[in-house]
Amino acid sequence: MKHALLFSAMLFGTIGAAHADDPLSTWNNTSSKQAIEQWVQNATNKDRSTFIPPEKRYVVFDNDGTLWPEAPLTFQLQFAVDEVKRLAPEHPEWKNDPVVSAVLNDDLKTVVASGEKGLIQLLELTHSNITTEEFNQRVSNWVDSHRDNRFGCRYDQMSYQPMRQLLDYLRENGFKTWIVSGGGIDFMRVVAEKMYGIPPEQVIGSFSLSEFSLTDNGTQLRKTMKGAFNDDAAAKPVAIHLFMGQRPVAAFGNSDGDLAMMQYTASNPDYKTFGLLVHHTDAEREYAYDSHPPASGKLVEGLSLAKEKGWAIVDMKHDWKTVFDPALCK
Known part of the structure; x- marks a missing residue:
């Protein structure tokens, strides 16, 4: 057992050294x-x-x-989508907007099809009329609390x-x-x-x-x-x-x-x-x-x-x- 542990230590030490020698490992x-x-x-x-x-x-x-x-959305657009959902209860008038309605119904195809005009609309709802400190905190909170649907990882990972x-x-x-x-x-x-x-x-x-x-x-x-x-x-x-x-x-x-x-x-x-x-x-x-x-x-x-x-x-x-x-x- 002692010899096996020693061999394992030597093996992993060799692998570690090889990794250190190759910065693009x-x-x-x-x-x-x-x-x-x-x-x-x-x-x-x-x-x-x-x-x-x-x-x-x-x-x-x-x-x-x-x-x-x-893919399937840029992280920032996903943040905007999640923020619209979070803020929507405070803004019942939003539900009458086709792009917001698509967000609330998880109709991402319509959101993507709205193009730059739709993106700007979502950014205006979620990225403006707040202080820079408040925006930074919202992004930090989102990163801490949301994960990618496919891979299950936090976005900052x-x-x-x-x-x-x-x-x-x-x-x-x-x-x-x-x-x-x-x-x-x-x-x-x-x-x-x-x-x-x-x-x-x-x-x-x-x-x-x-x-x-x-x-x-x-x-x-x-x-x-x-x-x-x-x-x-x-x-x-x-x-x-x-x-x-x-x-x-x-x-x-x-x-x-x-x-x-x-x-x-x-x-x-x-x-x-x-x-x-x-x-x-x-x-x-x-x-x-x-x-x-x-x-x-x-x-x-x-x-x-x-x-x-x-x-x-x-x-x-x-x-x-x-x-x-x-x-x-x-």
């Missing part, structure tokens, strides 16, 4: 992983012409579908483990990681640091203007829908310039909505850049889609453009050993 050794490692080695080796100074190592990641799932390792790997090599997403900037900032190690000031997303006022207790910012900026497609490079002030050297996305950001990055005149698209091909461990996504994340043009530009395409089914961290999402 949840990636299979395919061309995607090799491309990432080769680019990082080239970018961080001072003796190579491809060296990128640490102060220029800004890399950008889309969020929905790139760092966490966007559902980041893609291989992408989380990639974020850590890049930071360990001197890169500054940013989120650039169509998701709401305030929504993502509540969870981004805990989930990804990305602080609030490095999160860029869709936003609207808040209103400042003095109160008896000090000051407050109140959320509105004024000046709404949808950080998607061609708006992403605009937001990168506004918030970052320099062109990234690598971009990671999963849909045609990320192409402008990736093209903007690839056009960096000073450095050899890197691009990667996550292709959802794993219906068993996550979802499989490209041209016909459940709600968002259409990927058609990107698949052909990636070949032309030399961007890596991650096949989730074959390139990733795991999708979600089994220690978190059981």
Whole structure:
């Protein structure tokens, strides 16, 4: 028995050491992983012409579908749906609205079919006319109390483990990681640091203007829908310039909505850049889609453009050993 325990300790110690030696241990050794490692080695080796100074190592990641799932609904839309249900008893007049009625009847097809107009309507009901502190608390409460219907995990436990390792790997090599997403900037900032190690000031997303006022207790910012900026497609490079002030050297996305950001990055005149698209091909461990996504994340043009530009395409089914961290999402 003693010898068996000793052997087990040696075995698991060896496995642990191997895991420590491979910062991308949840990636299979395919061309995607090799491309990432080769680019990082080239970018961080001072003796190579491809060296990128640490102060220029800004890399950008889309969020929905790139760092966490966007099917069957994006997490933020699911939050809005759940908030409408929670708040509806206080607003009986809402039930006369077709989009709200669809939410209350769990008719998600109608909700999705309502498009941007319907989404804005739900956001106005659940994201505006409250203070920024109250909104942050609502998101925190939702994260603490709700779980994904299919996987049974809390939403803040559902980041893609291989992408989380990639974020850590890049930071360990001197890169500054940013989120650039169509998701709401305030929504993502509540969870981004805990989930990804990305602080609030490095999160860029869709936003609207808040209103400042003095109160008896000090000051407050109140959320509105004024000046709404949808950080998607061609708006992403605009937001990168506004918030970052320099062109990234690598971009990671999963849909045609990320192409402008990736093209903007690839056009960096000073450095050899890197691009990667996550292709959802794993219906068993996550979802499989490209041209016909459940709600968002259409990927058609990107698949052909990636070949032309030399961007890596991650096949989730074959390139990733795991999708979600089994220690978190059981």
